[in-house]
Amino acid sequence: MKKGRLEAFSDGVIAIIITIMVLELKIPHDDTVTALVPLFPIFISYLLSFIYLAIYWNNHHHMLQVVESVNGTILWANINLLFWLSLIPFVTGWMGENHFTTWPVAFYGFVLFMNAVSYTILVRTLVKHHGNNSILSKAIGKDSKGKVSLVLYFTAIIMAFINAWVSFGIYILVAIIWIVPDKRIEKRIGQGDM
């Protein structure tokens, strides 16, 4: 099967998820600048989740560039990823409104963890479908960034019960690790003119 509609549907779902999060920034009734102050933690968690969703879209976009075809299992692995991404607005709002306390921060980490697992499953399914000698397989390589992220998310979930701000710092750290798009794939698909 062609990959076109998988890309289009994923783009649609991620575009909506990334945009509806902004609805949590409830418009204040007051017109003073101080009326914005209570929104600040919500804004910060919105910003962080926006970046995470952008990273997922970015890597998804990069990876699909070297995908040649898809099958039914891949469609479901992709839908599983979209499901976990769809829970990000909820945990984002919960974390922001409660000013980064233990449980919301831990749950935020859990959803990020499940997203990372789901992305790994999608990658594996794609690699299996394309074979070990495919461009995709070589581009992914050992996926050390993916493995490190899983460990970091797990650490953050535990840390939330000691100091939630450390967990929050870990989420920022993982985002920074990923913010550079997957150079491995970009290199192999040519000098930007592919």
Add this chain to the structure above:
Amino acid sequence: MKKGRLEAFSDGVIAIIITIMVLELKIPHDDTVTALVPLFPIFISYLLSFIYLAIYWNNHHHMLQVVESVNGTILWANINLLFWLSLIPFVTGWMGENHFTTWPVAFYGFVLFMNAVSYTILVRTLVKHHGNNSILSKAIGKDSKGKVSLVLYFTAIIMAFINAWVSFGIYILVAIIWIVPDKRIEKRIGQGDM
């Protein structure tokens, strides 16, 4: 007419429907893990409907792969399907918030039933347009899964007035039957490299 925009528009509508359902998971004010407990039935009904919408998108996607062209009647059959799909978030929320009681569960079944009928109408319209010797027609075959689903939905609606949990079990059962994408079509369009 080309099928491109029908696919794009359907992808857009289904992507929005599948995503706005998550807005029913209202963010709790409390930051304890117990604050999430009342959300559990809403989460379960969200999960079930997410899977149903994914199944529809998946089968729609598979079927459209072998469609060669569309006409005005097909566009309207497709819009009719999108209309019934658009009612899923409403019945999902109603069922989840009321903890799977009789009327919401029966209505949920009714909307699933109407979706199945609408999908069947779309299939028929497409088969008629492509002729009985088309790949599409052969791929659909007798559509026994479709017929069994209609009977199961009908049973679930009746059962809701005796024991709504049985109906809920039937909805899960139908989802499992469909979760495997239409191998019939996948086989005919090649070994996954089409």
Add this chain to the structure above:
Amino acid sequence: MKKGRLEAFSDGVIAIIITIMVLELKIPHDDTVTALVPLFPIFISYLLSFIYLAIYWNNHHHMLQVVESVNGTILWANINLLFWLSLIPFVTGWMGENHFTTWPVAFYGFVLFMNAVSYTILVRTLVKHHGNNSILSKAIGKDSKGKVSLVLYFTAIIMAFINAWVSFGIYILVAIIWIVPDKRIEKRIGQGDM
């Protein structure tokens, strides 16, 4: 300029408009079938607007099939149409919640009227760009359906101040007139296999 992104953006906006209307169907707290009764007028106005938006998407889709290229003026004529379409959810909700009384029904008609005017402007801009001998120009012809609709909408707005149900009947009538997709274009672009 190519028409691809104009189609994609319009599909996106119309898909969102048609879907967010369903959010007006507020989930009742009660789980009885009588809890659905107050939603009935809202459902009816949702259904009517869903059909109108589907008609616009359908005709837009048909017309763009024979469009060869677009320019800046056409982009703005299209955006103007999208703006008026975006007001449909508001007037739909207002009309449904107030059980089809005078002012909401008149405003609903006004928005439909402005949409029809905007669509006519878009058609004119496209015809001007393609020339009088283009397939588009011949397919549109005298646009008598468009002119009749404008007169009917105008009548409905006036009638709302005498009997709003007559206006409502006129809206249904116009929808029926348009529900058949533009055979003029479909004929000229081939026997459905284009």
Add this chain to the structure above:
Amino acid sequence: MKKGRLEAFSDGVIAIIITIMVLELKIPHDDTVTALVPLFPIFISYLLSFIYLAIYWNNHHHMLQVVESVNGTILWANINLLFWLSLIPFVTGWMGENHFTTWPVAFYGFVLFMNAVSYTILVRTLVKHHGNNSILSKAIGKDSKGKVSLVLYFTAIIMAFINAWVSFGIYILVAIIWIVPDKRIEKRIGQGDM
């Protein structure tokens, strides 16, 4: 990398942003025409922001026509633009509900300013990627409209503390300046038949 999904994702996000703003037009409970009066400032700010978002989509669309390929940096420059665009619904609602008072009007200007900066960054990144002799580079030229806009937004932010209506007038002025799509690019990509 190909530009297709960057266009599709941007179209999706902008389509959602432009549409969810209309949800701020809360449906009045009353069915009289006077019930609409309090909505008038919200409607005006919606209209202004709709036009701004349309301008961004339009210029984005025009610019991407002459883009040949993208890289990771461009993807992030584009995501940065989408982030600032996503804040428009919030400041639009805040400005409309508070009837164009100082702080909301200043913040509206600030978000427009950041959008203009982000768009400039995106343009620069694209020009750098394509080289100074590319069609894109020549089409952009000195970007005097972009520079004038930045100065005007800055003036409007300051003016908000003296007379917010002057700022509002400046926002309308900038919109008028931009409402004509980028003729520079349109000219270079042919007489409308490309």
